[in-house]
Amino acid sequence: MTGPHLHTLEGVVKVTPLKLQFDRSAGSFYGEFLWKNSWEGQWHRHRYSICSEPMCWSQIGDACGYTSAFMGHRILYKEVECVGMGTNNCRIIGRSVEEWDDATDYAQFLSGESIAEQLIDLQTQVVQLRSAINEKEKQPSDIVGTSPAFLAAYELLLQVVKSQITVLLLGETGVGKEVFARSLHEMGSRRNGPFIAINCAAIPHDLVEAELFGVEKGAYTGALTSRLGCLHENEAIQ
Ligand SMILES: [Zn+2]
Structure with a gap:
């Protein structure tokens, strides 16, 4: 009864046991509790009016987690009445998750790994995207060309990028000498210095x-x- 007492002492909801039967060694559990003055349900009703579903999500989560830890296997509580649905009090029933016919609908909420795995997945994606952005920045963004003459000139540029050789770019006005010069600088070893x-x-x-x-x-x-x-x-x- 420590869990229900805690819920009451914290001012979350006043818990009264209606029926409680369990055997830790056998793993059997049935618990039915009356919730009076549910803070969560009352606030939801005040803010959103009467709803068609029970509303005390965080409180039911506390009950599931506490009892599951206490029993050593997964206990699923459901709120069968809720002030958020218009009743005077809330009432919850908890049983071993396998005993609920619709247990599969709740499986995702009882999986301890989902959030951690999602975070790791997202973190990996961020790292990959960041490195992709950096790769892109290394490419000269303002050079575009596919003609054989362009590709030959660009190939020459790539050959000198890694060296300290002096480069003379020749060409008519507007062919892109300065663009090539800037690309050479961006790709070269002195790219952190000024151009x-x-x-x-x-x-x-x-x-x-x-x-x-x-x-x-x-x-x-x-x-x-x-x-x-x-x-x-x-x-x-x-
Ligand atoms: Zn409720």
Whole structure:
């Protein structure tokens, strides 16, 4: 009777035993209890009005779990009357699950592994989806092409990705030189560093070398101090 007492002491529902017969060694169980002032049923009735099914789900779950643990095998309680259905009190009956004709309908609620397995399944799916997203991000998303010329150029790009070789991309305006350059950077070993595009045509011819690679003091007229070029400054940043 500890379970019913606990339910009463917790203020959940006042439990009165109507009939209780059990034999732990034989595994037989029959329990019938009257529930007065069911908090769950009354609240459900107050909130949703009269329903066609019993409403004290969490309380019936407590009873099933407690008695199953106590008896050492699965006991299924059903609420045969419920204040949520319009009666004055609730009444529950518990028996060994096999003794209920419709036990299979309740099997999923009595399986202890379902939630844990579902969580593990979902976790596995999340890991797989995450890795799939990462894979996708590694692919250059803005390169699309199927022509033989494109595929040949792309094949060349893939060959140099793993190396430190200097690459010169040639082609008419609009063929995608910068897209290829960005893809090379994204797939290469320095992808975590910045990608820096410089328009060399915008720098006066005589100054290009000094701008990019820096200059030593006195290297030419007007070079009063030594300074780093764009490439060195960015190397320093990296
Ligand atoms: Zn109820």
